[in-house]
Amino acid sequence: MFVNELREGVCKEWTQELKTMAGFQEPPIKKAKNDRSVDLNANTSQAPTQPSPSQAANGHLKARDSSASFQNLKHKNPHKRSPQKAKNPEHLRNLLSQRHALPIFPARARLLEEFKKHQTVIVIGETGSGKTTQIPQYIHEERLDRKGGICITQPRRVAAISIAKRVAEEMDTNLGGLVGYSVRFEEAVCPATKVKYVTDGMLLREAISDPLLSKYSWILLDEAHERTINTDVLFGIVKDAQKTRRSTPGQDPLRLLIMSATMDVDHFQPGRQHPIEMFYAKKQQEDYVMATMTTVFQIHREAPPRHDILLFLTGQEEIDSVTANLRQIAKDGSLAECPRLRVLPMYAALPAHQQLDVFRPTAEGERKVIVSTNIAETSITIPGIRFVIDCGRAKVRTYHPGSGFDALKVRKISQAQAWQRTGRAGREASGNCYRAYTRAEFDAMDVNPTPEILRSNLSSVMLQLLAMGIKNVVTFDFIDKPSAEHLEAAMVQLTFLGAVVIKSDCLELTEAGRKMAQFPLEPRYAKVILSGPEHGCTDEVLSIISMLSSESIFVNPAGKKEQAAIARRKFTSVEGDHITLLKVFRAFKAAKKNKMWCHENFLNFRNLMYATEVRKQLVQVCERCGVALTSCQQKTDSVRRCLATGLFTSVAELQLDGKYLTLDTKQEAALHPTSALFGGKPAYVLFTELVLTGKAYMHLNSIVDPQWLHDIAPEYFRKKHVKR
Numbered sequence: 001m002f003v004n005e006l007r008e009g010v011c012k013e014w015t016q017e018l019k020t021m022a023g024f025q026e027p028p029i030k031k032a033k034n035d036r037s038v039d040l041n042a043n044t045s046q047a048p049t050q051p052s053p054s055q056a057a058n059g060h061l062k063a064r065d066s067s068a069s070f071q072n073l074k075h076k077n078p079h080k081r082s083p084q085k086a087k088n089p090e091h092l093r094n095l096l097s098q099r100h101a102l103p104i105f106p107a108r109a110r111l112l113e114e115f116k117k118h119q120t121v122i123v124i125g126e127t128g129s130g131k132t133t134q135i136p137q138y139i140h141e142e143r144l145d146r147k148g149g150i151c152i153t154q155p156r157r158v159a160a161i162s163i164a165k166r167v168a169e170e171m172d173t174n175l176g177g178l179v180g181y182s183v184r185f186e187e188a189v190c191p192a193t194k195v196k197y198v199t200d201g202m203l204l205r206e207a208i209s210d211p212l213l214s215k216y217s218w219i220l221l222d223e224a225h226e227r228t229i230n231t232d233v234l235f236g237i238v239k240d241a242q243k244t245r246r247s248t249p250g251q252d253p254l255r256l257l258i259m260s261a262t263m264d265v266d267h268f269q270p271g272r273q274h275p276i277e278m279f280y281a282k283k284q285q286e287d288y289v290m291a292t293m294t295t296v297f298q299i300h301r302e303a304p305p306r307h308d309i310l311l312f313l314t315g316q317e318e319i320d321s322v323t324a325n326l327r328q329i330a331k332d333g334s335l336a337e338c339p340r341l342r343v344l345p346m347y348a349a350l351p352a353h354q355q356l357d358v359f360r361p362t363a364e365g366e367r368k369v370i371v372s373t374n375i376a377e378t379s380i381t382i383p384g385i386r387f388v389i390d391c392g393r394a395k396v397r398t399y400h401p402g403s404g405f406d407a408l409k410v411r412k413i414s415q416a417q418a419w420q421r422t423g424r425a426g427r428e429a430s431g432n433c434y435r436a437y438t439r440a441e442f443d444a445m446d447v448n449p450t451p452e453i454l455r456s457n458l459s460s461v462m463l464q465l466l467a468m469g470i471k472n473v474v475t476f477d478f479i480d481k482p483s484a485e486h487l488e489a490a491m492v493q494l495t496f497l498g499a500v501v502i503k504s505d506c507l508e509l510t511e512a513g514r515k516m517a518q519f520p521l522e523p524r525y526a527k528v529i530l531s532g533p534e535h536g537c538t539d540e541v542l543s544i545i546s547m548l549s550s551e552s553i554f555v556n557p558a559g560k561k562e563q564a565a566i567a568r569r570k571f572t573s574v575e576g577d578h579i580t581l582l583k584v585f586r587a588f589k590a591a592k593k594n595k596m597w598c599h600e601n602f603l604n605f606r607n608l609m610y611a612t613e614v615r616k617q618l619v620q621v622c623e624r625c626g627v628a629l630t631s632c633q634q635k636t637d638s639v640r641r642c643l644a645t646g647l648f649t650s651v652a653e654l655q656l657d658g659k660y661l662t663l664d665t666k667q668e669a670a671l672h673p674t675s676a677l678f679g680g681k682p683a684y685v686l687f688t689e690l691v692l693t694g695k696a697y698m699h700l701n702s703i704v705d706p707q708w709l710h711d712i713a714p715e716y717f718r719k720k721h722v723k724r
């Protein structure tokens with residue numbers, strides 16, 4: 001290995017490594033029989049821009065966006081024209097030459113040949129080589145989509161939307177016309193849509209009503225290496241659909257392409273369209289946040305304007321605080337000579353249009369700094385990014401079935417993720433990547449992330465599989481089989497919720513379970529909505545659950561925390577956080593969804609609008625399922641009672657020593673300081689989430705009466721020795 005220190009004086013803290021980084025082996029993907037794996041380079045004439053030579057076949061499939069999605073609920077902007085740019089022949093010529101310069105282009109004929117020959121093909125190529133944007137166009141140009149459309153899955157909604165926009169532009173067509181997208185609560189498609197980008201959760205939901213995926217001739221599972229739970233499950237479902245369509249006369253074959261990024265570092269630099277210079281920290285950084293911020297300003301002082309920076313950090317709070325700090329420091333007089341700094345946060349809880357802000361090109365004399373979670377790690381191309389700064393960590397949620405905890409912890413990322421982050425720097429031109437960790441730390445990282453399916457609560461997936469008619473979930477063709485403990489925990493949860501019954505050793509969906517599967521929500525929330533009519537409060541629980549779907553309703557600006565807390569007190573309910581959310585939602589409606597009102601009350605207008613939109617969609621599902629929309633007005637104890645019908649396994653009891661123990665697994669847990677109940681000592685508390693962040697905290701809590709619990713699940717609470 002050759003380590004060279006360059007750029008002394010520019011970034012003293014970094015060492016640069018030149019091309020010969022020690023290679024790491026791509027881990028084996030399980031390869032389906034008769035599948036074909038195409039290396040984008042194999043047997044094609046070597047163009048200087050081409051990706052790596054032959055790869056071992058196989059991949060490993062990625063995961064995220066566990067949220068299920070709506071189907072065809074919204075028909076948005078169906079004929080929104082891409083910018084006038086698209087009509088400009090010069091711009092079109094430019095786009096075409098960009099397409100031709102992509103590493104995938106010389107492999108076009110070879111790929112199409114393989115696609116025609118095989119029903120399942122695995123395509124492995126460099127990040128940025130053109131898989132996501134080009135392959136669907138090649139299929140369409142070759143008219144291989146005459147009998148059915150092309151559906152490309154993405155783990156994240158922002159990727160699905162931004163890529164669809166780009167492809168519509170490249171194809172000089174309207175977004176929502178020939179090219180469209182469909183993500184939870186939002187879509188731009190029409191009957192003529194042939195190339196459709198969707199979140200993997202969305203396609204999973206489509207498969208519930210149409211297990212043969214009959215609208216499509218092509219399913220492209222993209223970013224397969226990420227191993228999201230939905231992509232993993234889709235793999236099994238699409239294979240099943242293929243088999244059934246093959247054996248059903250008159251059915252067209254269903255073609256499956258699994259697209260995965262190569263993680264082969266030996267090829268990372270020479271095989272890329274644009275080279276990326278790598279820098280590692282010289283020594284371990286004690287404060288990675290500080291290290292990355294310092295690097296932002298080191299770069300900012302040196303680099304020309306419009307050479308933008310993408311900084312990877314771990315979570316919303318950290319990002320909000322770094323964003324505020326960067327903006328503050330940018331005002332410093334010593335930076336007067338530097339370009340103007342536009343700092344933008346990027347995380348999943350931001351509404352889609354705010355996420356899409358990061359794609360706006362940088363103005364003359366300006367520099368964009370995007371401070372992001374791993375949401376920007378794969379798939380997307382953010383124009384202008386020349387520098388990536390990677391803190392080497394991410395917040396990971398891991399479910400522990402034994403304790404019922406969701407542990408949310410900051411962990412080291414894997415090498416595969418580190419390369420994905422690096423790849424964001426060289427999409428349009430050569431770039432630089434600064435890793436805030438040493439080369440030795442990089443070497444010690446896991447090669448790949450743990451597949452999501454091995455660390456998640458499986459109740460949603462299990463319900464969806466059952467709704468698709470897959471009888472034996474335990475023998476389902478998972479790429480990596482979840483542990484018996486995880487499967488068992490999901491089964492128990494669904495049984496408690498009344499979604500399934502066990503008949504002759506097999507799980508069977510109940511009528512209620514069938515309805516629950518219609519909601520793009522976790523089964524326990526769907527159960528709450530289904531219980532609405534019985535408690536006369538469907539209207540109220542719909543508002544609360546919509547608010548829970550949209551994060552950060554309350555704004556807490558640095559420097560105004562006191563005022564924000566005072567404003568928040570107006571809505572705080574002694575009954576707990578759920579009724580507090582309901583009061584906010586009602587007040588927002590009464591204020592006619594006024595933006596100024598939100599500002600004055602330290603509430604996030606966009607997130608409230610998002611909740612309003614979600615609610616509308618949920619109402620439509622209620623109508624489809626015949627759930628009556630009743631309202632209890634001010635009788636909010638029936639709302640808490642109704643919440644308990646779905647969340648009754650999430651209750652904690654006050655102990656003599658003043659601490660809380662969860663009833664289900666006897667874990668010690670504390671009320672989160674942001675809770676409306678914090679400081680009080682109610683005997684029984686229902687919590688929405690139990691998160692381990694150092695200590696175990698109950699988030700979003702309400703007071704419950706033990707008698708209700710006995711009424712809802714008498715057997716369960718008798719066993720838990722709950723006094724009435």
Ligand SMILES: Nc1ncnc2c1ncn2[C@@H]1O[C@H](COP(=O)(O)OP(=O)(O)OP(=O)(O)O)[C@@H](O)[C@H]1O
Nearest residue numbers: 127128129130131132133134166261379381427428
């Ligand atoms: N919105 C965009 N604006 C500008 N260029 C873009 C945009 N989207 C894609 N590109 C260009 O197209 C190239 C190929 O992108 P594409 O997403 O198809 O690659 P990929 O092989 O699928 O990468 P990944 O594995 O990271 O998703 C990018 O490297 C970039 O040069």
